Amino acid sequence: xxxxxxxxxxxxxxxxxxxxxxxxxxxxxxxxxxxxxxxxxxxxxxxxxxxxxxxxxxxxxxxxxxxxxxxxxxxxxxxxxxxxxxxxxxxxxxxxxxxxxxxxxxxxxxxxxxxxxxxxxxxxxxxxxxxxxxxxxxxxxxxxxxxxxxxxxxxxxxxxxxxxx
Amino acid sequence: xxxxxxxxxxxxxxxxxxxxxxxxxxxxxxxxxxxxxxxxxxxxxxxxxxxxxxxxxxxxxxxxxxxxxxxxxxxxxxxxxxxxxxxxxxxxxxxxxxxxxxxxxxxxxxxxxxxxxxxxxxxxxxxxxxxxxxxxxxxxxxxxxxxxxxxxxxxxxxxxxxxxxxxxxxxxxxxxxxxxxxxxxxxxxxxxxxxxxxxxxxxxxxxxxxxxxxxxxxxxxxxxxxxxxxxxxxxxxxxxxxxxxxxxx
Numbered sequence: 001x002x003x004x005x006x007x008x009x010x011x012x013x014x015x016x017x018x019x020x021x022x023x024x025x026x027x028x029x030x031x032x033x034x035x036x037x038x039x040x041x042x043x044x045x046x047x048x049x050x051x052x053x054x055x056x057x058x059x060x061x062x063x064x065x066x067x068x069x070x071x072x073x074x075x076x077x078x079x080x081x082x083x084x085x086x087x088x089x090x091x092x093x094x095x096x097x098x099x100x101x102x103x104x105x106x107x108x109x110x111x112x113x114x115x116x117x118x119x120x121x122x123x124x125x126x127x128x129x130x131x132x133x134x135x136x137x138x139x140x141x142x143x144x145x146x147x148x149x150x151x152x153x154x155x156x157x158x159x160x161x162x163x164x165x
Numbered sequence: 166x167x168x169x170x171x172x173x174x175x176x177x178x179x180x181x182x183x184x185x186x187x188x189x190x191x192x193x194x195x196x197x198x199x200x201x202x203x204x205x206x207x208x209x210x211x212x213x214x215x216x217x218x219x220x221x222x223x224x225x226x227x228x229x230x231x232x233x234x235x236x237x238x239x240x241x242x243x244x245x246x247x248x249x250x251x252x253x254x255x256x257x258x259x260x261x262x263x264x265x266x267x268x269x270x271x272x273x274x275x276x277x278x279x280x281x282x283x284x285x286x287x288x289x290x291x292x293x294x295x296x297x298x299x300x301x302x303x304x305x306x307x308x309x310x311x312x313x314x315x316x317x318x319x320x321x322x323x324x325x326x327x328x329x330x331x332x333x334x335x336x337x338x339x340x341x342x343x344x345x346x347x348x349x350x351x352x353x354x355x356x357x358x359x360x361x362x363x364x365x366x367x368x369x370x371x372x373x374x375x376x377x378x379x380x381x382x383x384x385x386x387x388x389x390x391x392x393x394x395x396x397x398x399x400x401x402x403x404x405x406x407x408x409x410x411x412x413x414x
Binding site: 001006009010013014017018021022027031034035036038039040042043044047051057096097100101115116119120122133147150154 | 169170172173174175176177178179180183184185186188189190192193196197200317318319396400
């Protein structure tokens with residue numbers, strides 16, 4: 001494998017898995033989705049490396065794979081045996097983390113995707129709109145509604161530095 | 166109060182094991198083979214269709230006129246006309262699928278700057294001649310349409326036919342946010358060796374606001390309909406040409 005590609009995959013892997021875990025609510029599924037994402041990136045690496053944002057494109061692939069319910073069900077069937085491996089990941093603050101992840105799963109899918117892109121992966125509103133192929137206004141709307149719902153579920157202990165950046 | 170970004174950072178779970186690069190590479194090879202197999206199957210199927218049609222044409226020329234008209238169904242799941250093979254490929258400069266036969270340089274049918282037009286004017290009608298025999302790669306059909314369903318970024322899909330009836334063309338964007346001007350969508354109509362392009366510019370990119378045309382296809386025309394996904398991907402686009410396609414107003 002191309003060394004540049006290998007470095008790219010190793011570097012982006014943990015962040016992509018964590019992001020997909022937030023979106024799907026299942027770490028084993030997130031790991032398999034991330035693996036499939038990097039396989040597709042590897043297949044078209046010469047084209048992807050020349051893009052303005054290979055990372056953005058990789059995240060787009062991952063999120064679209066997560067969205068495909070057919071693929072998700074097939075992967076869930078395959079990874080079912082891995083769900084018991086609770087010791088295979090780092091979970092620093094179990095109680096608080098569980099509350100946040102549970103609150104996220106209570107959101108609509110689009111709100112969850114927008115919040116993960118904006119506040120975990122650090123995309124601006126414009127960049128998130130590009131990755132999700134969505135109007136900027138929709139990104140803002142989903143973010144605002146998602147944050148409001150998150151506040152309701154987590155007891156209003158949530159702030160944002162800049163919701164509309 | 167914690168910041169949202171802080172909440173995410175504290176709740177993030179990361180796998181203890183790193184990425185298995187060997188497995189990634191094996192899967193990438195499998196995906197590449199899958200893609201090549203699909204292309205090969207489409208080409209073989211197209212070749213078989215051409216073979217069957219030319220054999221039928223030799224034995225029963227009048228049968229070609231019996232092909233039923235197909236009405237455009239924008240809301241239906243996209244499929245091609247049975248007689249118009251669809252091919253799919255990655256777009257790259259200088260490559261892509263080009264119509265068979267001798268072609269004059271493509272003359273894009275763009276509107277004048279500052280005058281957005283709702284529809285194309287019909288191409289000047291040459292003296293009517295007998296409908297030409299179908300050219301290789303252009304099976305007789307009333308119409309065909311292609312869409313971007315399943316296309317990866319920058320991939321294209323094409324259908325070709327020899328028109329058996331009059332018709333127009335129509336482009337639709339079913340969903341997707343903007344960026345449509347990064348998509349490719351065009352109809353090439355070749356008549357008496359001269360090709361006119363509708364919808365896209367010389368590179369195939371959508372240009373202006375022209376999204377339909379009425380009565381631009383005549384029986385005997387060689388028609389190529391192409392759609393290409395944008396480089397950012399995931400727009401739901403459809404373009405069709407032939408019988409039943411026209412501007413609505």
